[in-house]
Amino acid sequence: MAENFKDCSVSDCSGMDSGVSDCSAPECLLDCVSDDVPDCVPHCSVLDSVMSDLGVPACSVSDSSVPDYSVSDSNVPACSVSDSSVPDCSVSDSSVPDCSVSDSSVPDYSVSDSNVPACSVSDSSVPPCSVSDSSIPACSVSDSSVPDCSVSDSSVPDCSVLVSDLPPCSVPCKLRSDELEALCRMEMLHCQELGVNKANVNEWEVEFLCDYKRTKGEEFYLVKWKGFPHSVNSWEPKRNLKCPKLMKVFHQDLDLILKLQKKRTLPKQLDKDVSSFMVQKAKLRQSLQQWEAHLNQTRNHPGRILVSNEVDLEGPPKNFTYINNYKVGPGIVLDEMAVGCECKNCVEEPVNGCCPGASLHRMAYNNKGQVRIRPGKPIYECNSRCSCGIDCPNRVVQKGIQFDFCIFKTENGRGWGVRTMQHINKNTFVMEYVGEIITTDEAEKRGHFYDRQGSTYLFDLDYVDDVYTVDAAHFGNISHFVNHSCNPNLQVFNVFVDNIDERLPRIALFSTRGIRAGEELTFDYKMQIDPMDTESTKMDSSFSLAGLSSSPKKRLRVECRCGSDSCRKYLF
Ligand SMILES: [Zn+2]
Ligand SMILES: [Zn+2]
Ligand SMILES: [Zn+2]
Numbered sequence: 001m002a003e004n005f006k007d008c009s010v011s012d013c014s015g016m017d018s019g020v021s022d023c024s025a026p027e028c029l030l031d032c033v034s035d036d037v038p039d040c041v042p043h044c045s046v047l048d049s050v051m052s053d054l055g056v057p058a059c060s061v062s063d064s065s066v067p068d069y070s071v072s073d074s075n076v077p078a079c080s081v082s083d084s085s086v087p088d089c090s091v092s093d094s095s096v097p098d099c100s101v102s103d104s105s106v107p108d109y110s111v112s113d114s115n116v117p118a119c120s121v122s123d124s125s126v127p128p129c130s131v132s133d134s135s136i137p138a139c140s141v142s143d144s145s146v147p148d149c150s151v152s153d154s155s156v157p158d159c160s161v162l163v164s165d166l167p168p169c170s171v172p173c174k175l176r177s178d179e180l181e182a183l184c185r186m187e188m189l190h191c192q193e194l195g196v197n198k199a200n201v202n203e204w205e206v207e208f209l210c211d212y213k214r215t216k217g218e219e220f221y222l223v224k225w226k227g228f229p230h231s232v233n234s235w236e237p238k239r240n241l242k243c244p245k246l247m248k249v250f251h252q253d254l255d256l257i258l259k260l261q262k263k264r265t266l267p268k269q270l271d272k273d274v275s276s277f278m279v280q281k282a283k284l285r286q287s288l289q290q291w292e293a294h295l296n297q298t299r300n301h302p303g304r305i306l307v308s309n310e311v312d313l314e315g316p317p318k319n320f321t322y323i324n325n326y327k328v329g330p331g332i333v334l335d336e337m338a339v340g341c342e343c344k345n346c347v348e349e350p351v352n353g354c355c356p357g358a359s360l361h362r363m364a365y366n367n368k369g370q371v372r373i374r375p376g377k378p379i380y381e382c383n384s385r386c387s388c389g390i391d392c393p394n395r396v397v398q399k400g401i402q403f404d405f406c407i408f409k410t411e412n413g414r415g416w417g418v419r420t421m422q423h424i425n426k427n428t429f430v431m432e433y434v435g436e437i438i439t440t441d442e443a444e445k446r447g448h449f450y451d452r453q454g455s456t457y458l459f460d461l462d463y464v465d466d467v468y469t470v471d472a473a474h475f476g477n478i479s480h481f482v483n484h485s486c487n488p489n490l491q492v493f494n495v496f497v498d499n500i501d502e503r504l505p506r507i508a509l510f511s512t513r514g515i516r517a518g519e520e521l522t523f524d525y526k527m528q529i530d531p532m533d534t535e536s537t538k539m540d541s542s543f544s545l546a547g548l549s550s551s552p553k554k555r556l557r558v559e560c561r562c563g564s565d566s567c568r569k570y571l572f
């Protein structure tokens with residue numbers, strides 16, 4: 001959690017300048033560290049000379065972003081074109097009149113990749129780098145390297161490309177911004193983009209602890225300094241370190257690994273594999289903290305999201321995007337509700353049954369917002385056309401998740417799970433199941449693929465008709481992480497708010513009983529609803545392995561590990 005960064009200043013460090021962090025330093029790096037940084041990393045212009053001094057590759061022009069074209073040797077000093085990119089043409093020097101790229105038209109950047117043709121790069125996207133012409137490989141297109149040449153000049157349009165005509169190509173910097181920051185600090189340079197300035201360039205703040213030892217009765221920790229490379233990690237006596245939170249998680253992680261190795265006491269010195277685990281764990285913690293911050297920036301509901309993995313080294317899920325509402329696929333239209341109610345008090349004095357009445361159904365909630373109808377019956381909430389306000393007790397699901405939840409790694413191989421951080425009363429709205437809405441045909445196709453991965457994120461919307469499916473595999477909210485149980489504490493209801501198309505209900509999960517703070521949330525992926533309720537028979541198989549539902553013979557058996565007494569042993 002981001003608070004960890006707070007009380008981690010160091011004073012009186014041996015060998016350090018008296019840099020005392022004021023802990024108000026912005027966590028400027030976090031946004032830039034991830035792998036999906038766009039092509040040009042914000043960049044410190046003064047760093048280039050430093051990087052070349054240190055032998056760090058500065059910027060590279062990626063091959064794929066540069067269009068193919070061929071150029072002749074004599075005219076173009078600054079590019080190299082590989083044979084493969086000039087397959088079928090004969091280009092002799094004299095036959096390519098328009099290749100006029102002169103030295104002066106090639107701006108100063110560093111092209112370290114040897115097989116990159118010349119390209120136009122706008123100055124603004126490239127930090128000025130200084131590499132002399134001599135370091136740029138010469139052009140290597142000779143007649144002899146292009147043997148099968150039976151194409152006339154006129155059919156080789158690409159040979160007359162001026163540098164200025166080429167689309168700009170991007171120049172990704174090979175360094176991440178935290179590495180750039182480390183360089184800045186090592187060289188005592190200031191860089192606004194990286195948040196390194198005169199005031200904090202010499203500030204030494206503990207980022208995390210990497211190792212531990214005891215000598216002559218004194219305890220020491222190997223400190224990774226925030227914004228500095230690992231090469232300057234230093235051993236600091238415990239008495240100098242003022243980072244109780246970081247120390248606590250360090251010992252938590254250390255206990256975990258020592259327990260795995262069946263060691264009972266804290267050794268005087270950690271083995272190599274233990275200390276390397278500690279570094280990996282610290283980095284995992286950082287990536288989970290970043291993910292947690294991202295989730296909380298993305299959510300639009302009051303309930304906060306925590307993330308915790310105290311079990312292994314798995315980081316945030318790849319290929320998962322947090323969404324708050326259904327993501328409607330192309331060709332699927334949600335019909336807007338045309339009318340609203342005109343009640344003074346929708347629950348106590350409903351006019352003509354309020355909104356549920358308009359669809360010939362009962363009011364679903366009591367005045368505390370608890371659901372009081374049987375599962376399988378629909379919930380019609382008040383909508384944007386109703387005269388009541390947001391405090392109407394018939395508005396529950398539309399207000400979003402109200403409780404704080406923790407996405408945690410389960411200890412018994414059930415992947416991630418979700419637990420509530422707060423007590424939840426019986427019959428209370430907990431969360432909506434959201435994802436991409438796709439047609440059931442599309443779901444069949446995707447289902448075959450998902451089945452092979454053993455994942456089950458397809459929820460058939462079969463309240464009236466089996467036309468649409470919610471796919472939460474890659475787009476979803478917290479419900480994506482809720483596990484199955486044969487004895488669940490959550491129950492599914494179909495909800496209509498602004499959309500009246502009965503084929504597209506919203507799926508809401510309500511508690512079936514009081515749930516203690518800290519308890520894992522679960523629902524039954526293969527829910528069976530009391531067949532006495534005729535209306536609900538449609539809901540008996542909402543969660544299916546979509547690709548196989550029509551071909552029961554091929555159905556995979558998925559083992560259940562929910563651990564409840566009433567476990568059916570198999571999910572499907
Ligand atoms: Zn009403
Ligand atoms: Zn209302
Ligand atoms: Zn209403």
Ligand SMILES: [Zn+2]
Pocket residue numbers: 485486487560561562563564566567568569570
């Ligand atoms: Zn089970």
